[in-house]
Each structure stands twice: as C-alpha cells, then as structure tokens.
Amino acid sequence: MIFSFLFAFVVGGLICVVGQLMLDVGKLTPGHTLSTLVVVGAILDGFGLYEPLIDLAGAGATVPITSFGNSLTHGALAEAEKHGLVGVLTGMFEVTSSGISAAILFGFIGALLFRSKGTID
Amino acid sequence: MKEERYQQIEQQITPKAPVAFNMLKAFLVGGSICAVGQAISYFYIIFFNFTEKTAGNPTVATLIFIAMLLTGFGLYRRLGQFAGAGSAVPVTGFGNAVISAAIEHKTEGFVLGVGGNMFKLAGSVILFGVVSAFAVALIKTILVSLGVISW
Numbered sequence: 001m002i003f004s005f006l007f008a009f010v011v012g013g014l015i016c017v018v019g020q021l022m023l024d025v026g027k028l029t030p031g032h033t034l035s036t037l038v039v040v041g042a043i044l045d046g047f048g049l050y051e052p053l054i055d056l057a058g059a060g061a062t063v064p065i066t067s068f069g070n071s072l073t074h075g076a077l078a079e080a081e082k083h084g085l086v087g088v089l090t091g092m093f094e095v096t097s098s099g100i101s102a103a104i105l106f107g108f109i110g111a112l113l114f115r116s117k118g119t120i121d
Numbered sequence: 122m123k124e125e126r127y128q129q130i131e132q133q134i135t136p137k138a139p140v141a142f143n144m145l146k147a148f149l150v151g152g153s154i155c156a157v158g159q160a161i162s163y164f165y166i167i168f169f170n171f172t173e174k175t176a177g178n179p180t181v182a183t184l185i186f187i188a189m190l191l192t193g194f195g196l197y198r199r200l201g202q203f204a205g206a207g208s209a210v211p212v213t214g215f216g217n218a219v220i221s222a223a224i225e226h227k228t229e230g231f232v233l234g235v236g237g238n239m240f241k242l243a244g245s246v247i248l249f250g251v252v253s254a255f256a257v258a259l260i261k262t263i264l265v266s267l268g269v270i271s272w
Contacts, residue, residue, distance in 0.1 A: 016148060017151070060156075067177070106219075
C-alpha cells in the first residue's frame with residue numbers, strides 16, 4: 001500500500017515534469033501542452049501501453065490529463081470490439097464521462113457560489 | 122548611471138528561467154496531487170466497493186470538486202504560480218480551467234456568460250482528445266478487421 005502511494009507520486013510527478021519541460025524548454029503555451037499530453041495518452045492506449053501504467057501507478061496514471069485521452073480511446077475501442085466501426089463514435093465518452101460531467105456540474109455550482117475577484121486563472 | 126552599470130543591474134534583477142527548479146516544483150506538486158488521488162481511490166475501494174480499475178472515475182470527480190473549492194477561494198491560482206505544470210497537468214488543472222472560466226464570466230449571465238465561456242480554456246483538450254481518440258480507435262478497428270493485429 002505504501003508502495004502504491006510512492007508509485008503514484010513518482011509516475012504522476014514525472015508526467016508533470018514532462019509538461020513542465022514542454023512549457024519551459026519547448027516554449028509551448030499551457031493550452032498546447034495539455035492538448036499534446038491528451039493526444040499522447042490517446043495514442044499510448046492505441047498501442048495498449050496505458051493500461052499497464054495504470055496497473056503500476058494507479059492514480060499516478062489516472063489523475064494526469066493523459067488519462068483523459070486514454071479513457072476516450074479505451075471507451076471507443078471497447079465499443080468497437082462489440083459493434084464494429086459504429087462503436088468508435090458511440091463509445092467515446094463511455095469511460096471518461098465522470099471527468100467532463102464533474103467539471104460541468106462543479107463549474108456551474110462554482111459560478112453560483114463564488115464571484116470573481118479580479119482575475120482567477 | 123552609466124549604461125554598463127545599468128545593464129549589470131538589469132541582469133542581476135531579471136530572473137533566469139530556472140528550468141531545473143521548475144521541474145522539481147512540478148514534480149513535487151504534481152506527484153502530491155496524484156498521491157492524494159491514490160488516497161481518494163483507496164477510500165472508494167474500501168467504503169464503496171469500487172475496484173482498482175473502476176476507482177479512477179469517482180477519484181477524478183472528487184478531485185475536480187476539490188479544485189472547485191480551491192479555485193473559488195483563489196488558492197489554485199497561487200498554487201499554479203508556484204507549481205506550473207505540476208498543477209496544470211493533473212485533472213484538477215482541467216477542472217480549474219473550466220471552473221475559473223465559469224466564475225469569471227458569471228457577470229455576463231448564466232446562459233451567455235457561464236454557459237458560453239465554460240470551455241473557453243478547456244475546450245481544446247476535449248477537442249484534441251476526441252479527435253485523436255477517434256483516429257486511433259478507427260485505425261486500430263480497421264487493422265483488427267483486416268486481421269493485421271488483434272484486440
């Protein structure tokens with residue numbers, strides 16, 4: 001159990017370091033960095049490489065934004081396995097729905113509860 | 122003041138981009154957020170009968186809830202100034218992008234302001250995630266149906 005925390009910390013931290021390198025050395029904007037990481041996650045799952053990372057690191061692999069790309073591909077592939085090409089489109093949000101729905105719901109609640117103090121990034 | 126002296130002072134004051142230090146900060150903060158996520162998923166595994174595989178979804182939702190509180194009280198911005206990618210790359214950063222846009226545009230009304238601007242920052246992540254996942258899944262499905270690879 002202690003090791004699972006350690007793996008989550010190290011793997012999650014390393015993915016963030018990759019992001020930081022893209023910001024500092026690659027001179028990408030945060031938007032470009034996050035979009036690239038999502039695409040990388042989607043491609044890694046296409047090769048079946050992201051699931052082993054989740055087995056190893058748990059939340060270290062599911063919490064970074066790369067897991068969003070992974071679960072999009074994963075849902076699409078799971079449905080495609082059952083229904084063929086149509087499933088690629090219909091299965092897309094099957095796995096990853098909670099992140100988006102939570103962001104929309106809590107975004108709405110946040111807008112109800114809080115007011116902007118100048119700029120909140 | 123002499124020009125040379127001015128440049129000397131300017132060089133002293135201008136902060137150098139401390140790449141190694143930024144990486145360390147991103148590593149520590151990003152790793153910590155993931156360790157908190159690991160603790161939350163254990164909570165769901167132990168008390169709500171989720172498995173290691175399925176605990177990711179409620180964990181992400183809980184982290185976004187925490188991001189809402191931190192964003193609303195203006196704490197996530199301070200964390201972001203310190204941690205850079207360490208707070209942007211975890212899913213809390215995605216939540217922060219949605220929630221801060223929603224709060225910021227509240228003054229323009231809930232339909233046009235909050236609804237219209239919520240995904241102003243995070244929309245590109247969803248767009249490129251969906252398009253790339255579609256491309257990857259399409260290619261893999263075609264390759265499987267041709268018998269080149271298996272699931």
